Amino acid sequence: MQIDYRMEKPIILEASLELRGFTVLLGLSGEGKSCLLRAIAGLLPAAGNPFGGLPPQRRPVGYLPQSYALFPHLKAWENVAFPLQRGWGRKEKALELLGMVGLRNVADRYPDALSGGEQQRVALARALAREPQLLLLDEPTSALDAATLDVLLAELIGQVRRLGLPTLAVTHDPRLAAMADRMAVMAGRRIVQEGTPQQVFRNPLSRDVARLVGFRNLLTGIVRERVGKWMWVDLNGLLLRAPVHDWLIPGMAVGVGIRSEEINLVPAGALPPENSNVIPLELTSVREEGLALRILGRGAIELNILLQHPVTPEASHLRPGAEVNGLVDPERIHFFPP
Numbered sequence: 001m002q003i004d005y006r007m008e009k010p011i012i013l014e015a016s017l018e019l020r021g022f023t024v025l026l027g028l029s030g031e032g033k034s035c036l037l038r039a040i041a042g043l044l045p046a047a048g049n050p051f052g053g054l055p056p057q058r059r060p061v062g063y064l065p066q067s068y069a070l071f072p073h074l075k076a077w078e079n080v081a082f083p084l085q086r087g088w089g090r091k092e093k094a095l096e097l098l099g100m101v102g103l104r105n106v107a108d109r110y111p112d113a114l115s116g117g118e119q120q121r122v123a124l125a126r127a128l129a130r131e132p133q134l135l136l137l138d139e140p141t142s143a144l145d146a147a148t149l150d151v152l153l154a155e156l157i158g159q160v161r162r163l164g165l166p167t168l169a170v171t172h173d174p175r176l177a178a179m180a181d182r183m184a185v186m187a188g189r190r191i192v193q194e195g196t197p198q199q200v201f202r203n204p205l206s207r208d209v210a211r212l213v214g215f216r217n218l219l220t221g222i223v224r225e226r227v228g229k230w231m232w233v234d235l236n237g238l239l240l241r242a243p244v245h246d247w248l249i250p251g252m253a254v255g256v257g258i259r260s261e262e263i264n265l266v267p268a269g270a271l272p273p274e275n276s277n278v279i280p281l282e283l284t285s286v287r288e289e290g291l292a293l294r295i296l297g298r299g300a301i302e303l304n305i306l307l308q309h310p311v312t313p314e315a316s317h318l319r320p321g322a323e324v325n326g327l328v329d330p331e332r333i334h335f336f337p338p
Contacts, residue, residue: 001134001166005039005048013039013189019134021181022157025170026212031186033170037063037136040168050134062127062135062165066142068119070111070126077107080125097125101159120156128163135160137169141176153179174201174213185209206336210257216304217258220338223248230330238300240277242333257334260306264327265295267317272327279303279326286318293318297326 001019013032017025027033039046041063042056051059070079081094098104101121111119120140127135140156157179160167169176177183177197184194187208193200204210207218221233221240231244233256240256248254265281272278281297288294295305295318303326307318317324 001050003040003048003050003168005036005046005052007035007039007044007046009045011035011189015186015191017184017191017194018182019166019168022160022167022169022179023182023184024177024180025168025184025186025191026174026177027170027172027186028212029172032189033186034066034138037138037168037170040134041136060130060133062124062130062132064120064123064127064135064137064140066139068111068123070119070123072111075108075110076103076114076122079111079122080129082126083129094125094129097128098122100128100163101125102155117155121159124156124159128165132165135165135167137167139171139173140169141171141173150175172212177213185212187212204257204334204336207255207257207338210255210334210336214259215257215334216260216306217256217263219256219258219301221254221256223250223252223254225250233333233335236300238279240279240328240333241330242335243330245335248335253338255336255338257336258303258328258332260294260304261308262328262332263303263305265297265305265307265317265324266327268323268325270325272325275330276327277330277333279328281324281326283318283320283322283324286320297324 003019004016006014011032013035015036025033035044038044041061042054042059077091077094077098080097081090084090084093095104095107098107101124103118103121106114106118153176180197183197183200184191185200193205193209201213204213210218219235221235224232224234226244229244230241231248232239232241235256266272279299281299281303283295283297285296286293293307297303297305
């Protein structure tokens with residue numbers, strides 16, 4: 001399914017992207033992602049396809065807002081039954097839909113007696129009651145606690161895939177985008193990249209996309225020379241080696257991205273692996289981040305480093321003021337227009 005929408009109010013926005021299975025639109029807060037969903041659902045004035053020109057009640061769309069918008073005075077089954085035509089079999093149909101999302105046993109509970117994940121699934125069942133051709137999810141991770149987030153997301157995505165229903169979810173959470181069949185990135189209120197999560201996470205095409213998919217180290221360098229399959233990039237006097245990219249030519253400025261978790265640290269006097277880029281650093285900050293260490297280092301460039309399986313924090317080369325070498329595999333250096 002192809003989505004093409006343009007709107008002028010309440011913001012100016014233009015979006016064109018392809019939906020395949022469970023598709024996620026990733027972008028910062030304020031980009032207009034929720035406005036796009038509401039436009040597709042017919043709740044904001046906009047021009048586009050699909051369903052352009054139809055009033056909201058005639059659009060075959062299931063829409064889950066961030067708040068889920070459950071009626072607090074109605075039981076779970078009554079919330080699900082709300083879009084259904086009144087008459088015989090209405091409760092049975094609502095119970096069937098609750099069963100599809102694994103919640104038939106809470107049919108007689110009110111929303112305030114349900115967990116965030118249960119409320120989300122009740123809202124999903126209510127959206128499915130409209131027999132939609134397209135499902136829209138607005139920030140589906142926003143009301144989920146960290147302890148159950150991964151499990152509930154897996155359940156939600158699994159349910160959507162079993163139904164075979166095209167789904168567009170919008171979020172600022174790259175974890176959700178990583179679980180999608182396809183993703184798109186919005187920056188500057190337009191789509192700047194789309195593809196599979198593997199394609200986008202491995203090869204961000206701009207600094208904005210790199211930041212959204214988790215790059216902490218975003219630098220600017222100058223391409224110096226190409227020798228065989230390698231090229232050299234100058235970062236403030238520090239030369240790093242990386243594989244040749246056909247679009248890069250000596251003398252041009254280039255954006256450089258390095259993931260925090262793809263940098264290793266060794267004492268300054270240790271012999272580095274033969275193929276690694278070596279970046280001399282003085283550590284300025286070392287702090288625990290769960291079971292990892294978040295480290296800041298300064299030299300010709302400043303680096304943000306995440307050691308996932310560090311040695312003990314008391315190690316002499318992992319303390320503020322220590323001189324170390326940062327090691328980066330040439331294949332782990334990413335480039336985009338500056």
